[in-house]
Amino acid sequence: MAAFPHSPNSTFRLLRGKQSPAEFAAQVRRAAREIGETVSCDARYVGRVESGEIRCPNYAYERVFLHMFPGRTLADLGFSPRETVRGRSAQRGPCTAPTPRSPTSAKESDVLRRAFMAGGSATVAAATLGLTLLGDSRRLPSRPGETEAAAVEEAVRRIRLLDDRHGADALYRKASEPLRTAYALLDAGAARQSTDDRLHSGAGELAVSVGWLAHDSGRFDDARSHYAEALATARVARDAHLEAHAFSNMSFLARDCGRPREAVRAAQAGSRAAATLGSPRLLSLLALREAGGWAGLGDRKACEEALTRAHQEFSRGTADADPEWMSFFGEAERESLEARCWAALGEHARAARHARRAxxxxxxxxxxxxxxxTAELAGDLARANAPDEAAWAGGRVLDLLGEEVQSTRIRTILADTAGALVPHQRSPRVGAFLSRL
Known part of the structure; x- marks a missing residue:
């Protein structure tokens, strides 16, 4: 069957204005939360809408878009009527019928969709991730296709979303199973090169995401293994975006493991991979990773030079080439990473100012x-001789920890802060914080 040509949705593109696709996707997610919807919107989805690949959004996105732009209809937003796009198998937008496939494949796709679109607490989220990318059958297709590639990509988005909401501890073990399945699909080999490329990129990004869950929950050896797997996948696929991502996380891990020189070298390798990708924000993040390594080595001059580069690149703004995984990297994260640099150099009052802004x-x-x-702020305040403020900040963190946020990293920071506050335990506020902890 001949494919229907895509007509770009220029109306929707105008609505995005000067925002990058990642920034607009974040705005869509915020709007969804305002009305109780859950959508996994990212830069790639925005691109599919603007290119005309998605001619009509599904019902959840429809409600979100109409909430964002009150008084307008879908037609006003550049979409086609729902009844005109249903049943056209050549179109792959959410409103259209998929290419006919076997009942088994259809069942697996439904299970997958339910698995990665479910919400709820960290406990429910972890159980959700326990389902494989293949649904209940656990049978690998002889040749993975677009459905499987899309499933891997959706797993990546879902894990990132759940981590943002809940932290890593409850998710890591469950997320490892989709990762194993993704690499099994990759090993099976896709019939088309374009699908194979998507599987490589998706599996590599999934390895980075699962590696981060291991990293954030204190399983550093596991994290190192997953990041190395992602880097190897990037090299095989000649995927510079994935390579830069893997090196960025490897640099972060090296810093946390007390290997600052390795952190510097990994960040520099990431910058070389990212040099021609057209993303100043990615170069800014990698410069901050490098700065953290130099700070760990006690090299103030090199750290300040890297921070200057980071600020210069960040000031150039967002770009369409920004990877979708970088949606987390805004002013708050930049301030936090700079705070860690000053803390490593022993300037805790300066670090506290940046952590507070973050x-x-x-x-x-x-x-x-x-x-x-806030936990980082508490630690900086404790070491900047502001114990009561540190205890107040630590109490705010304890309010957030529990079922909804589970992170070994945060608890470790609080434990270190408590150690720094013990000499001040006679202060009522400090004593109350230590007792709660």
């Missing part, structure tokens, strides 16, 4: 990051 700038919906930045 906590204030963070979208409160992402409870895990709010808790992390």
């Amino acid at each position: 906590a204030d700038l963070q979208d409160p919906h992402f409870a895990r990051n709010v808790a992390l930045y």
